Amino acid sequence: MLRFADVSLNRDGREVLDQISAGAEVGCLTALLGPNGAGKSTLLALAAGELRPDRGAVHIDGIAPHTVRPELLARHRAILPQQAAFDFDFSVAEVALLGLSPFPELREAEIRALLDSVLGLVDAAQLAERRYPALSGGERQRAQLARVLVQAMAAVVHGPCLLLLDEPVANLDPRHQHLLLAALVKLCAALPLAVVITLHDVNLALRYAQQCWLLRQGRLLAAGPPDEVLVPPLLSALYNLPVRRGAADMIVFG
Ligand SMILES: Nc1ncnc2c1ncn2[C@@H]1O[C@H](COP(=O)(O)OP(=O)(O)OP(=O)(O)O)[C@@H](O)[C@H]1O
Numbered sequence: 655m656l657r658f659a660d661v662s663l664n665r666d667g668r669e670v671l672d673q674i675s676a677g678a679e680v681g682c683l684t685a686l687l688g689p690n691g692a693g694k695s696t697l698l699a700l701a702a703g704e705l706r707p708d709r710g711a712v713h714i715d716g717i718a719p720h721t722v723r724p725e726l727l728a729r730h731r732a733i734l735p736q737q738a739a740f741d742f743d744f745s746v747a748e749v750a751l752l753g754l755s756p757f758p759e760l761r762e763a764e765i766r767a768l769l770d771s772v773l774g775l776v777d778a779a780q781l782a783e784r785r786y787p788a789l790s791g792g793e794r795q796r797a798q799l800a801r802v803l804v805q806a807m808a809a810v811v812h813g814p815c816l817l818l819l820d821e822p823v824a825n826l827d828p829r830h831q832h833l834l835l836a837a838l839v840k841l842c843a844a845l846p847l848a849v850v851i852t853l854h855d856v857n858l859a860l861r862y863a864q865q866c867w868l869l870r871q872g873r874l875l876a877a878g879p880p881d882e883v884l885v886p887p888l889l890s891a892l893y894n895l896p897v898r899r900g901a902a903d904m905i906v907f908g
Pocket residue numbers: 665666670688689690691692693694695696697736
């Protein structure tokens with residue numbers, strides 16, 4: 655679904671991504687891990703078509719996303735940025751419904767069903783009428799997640815969709831982190847959906863991801879199933895920190 659072929663990108667004279675080759679498949683939750691500044695958000699922005707590579711190629715379903723008109727692209731991929739700048743006095747339901755703007759053909763009953771479904775997925779049904787500016791950080795995050803999830807759920811009706819989530823569990827409490835990641839795994843299994851997320855919590859990646867990419871200083875250090883790449887030697891090299899296995903296979907830093 656998503657392919658990076660020898661992708662490099664330079665920003666402000668610095669090589670931010672260097673010869674990245676990797677792929678994400680439909681049915682799979684792929685987690686992108688690495689230190690601050692490693693290039694994770696930049697890689698998602700390339701996948702989303704917001705940036706174009708200097709060298710190499712990025713493809714969604716065989717098409718370079720930066721060459722596609724935004725309104726058409728929005729019917730095939732959804733992206734949650736790391737920080738959603740949004741200051742309008744909308745309700746949570748209205749924020750979520752923005753995700754359906756690329757699908758003007760939807761009827762009222764379909765819109766209602768999709769909205770109810772995603773508000774349930776992010777445990778935000780009780781927030782539906784609350785005003786966005788008056789929400790807590792985690793509640794805002796759940797509203798923004800509802801917006802991109804509803805977009806992805808409308809998109810899969812027409813074909814495979816790529817869902818890109820930059821730090822989706824940021825600001826979420828442990829229960830909502832687990833609810834969200836479990837829901838993403840279920841959606842991947844049930845729908846023609848490929849999900850790529852950035853994560854800083856290695857233990858969450860170990861539990862929920864099917865594939866992991868480890869990114870360090872713009873280069874791919876390793877890619878593969880979590881039990882193969884989320885191992886102390888690679889994690890120690892990734893974060894430049896001692897790493898060992900703790901009780902119940904937990905990864906322990908420091
Ligand atoms: N608009 C920009 N112009 C120039 N350089 C940028 C820009 N955005 C990001 N960078 C640089 O690119 C590098 C990678 O940034 P990126 O945001 O992709 O990192 P990240 O891995 O997502 O980090 P974090 O974990 O802190 O979110 C950083 O060195 C950053 O300073």
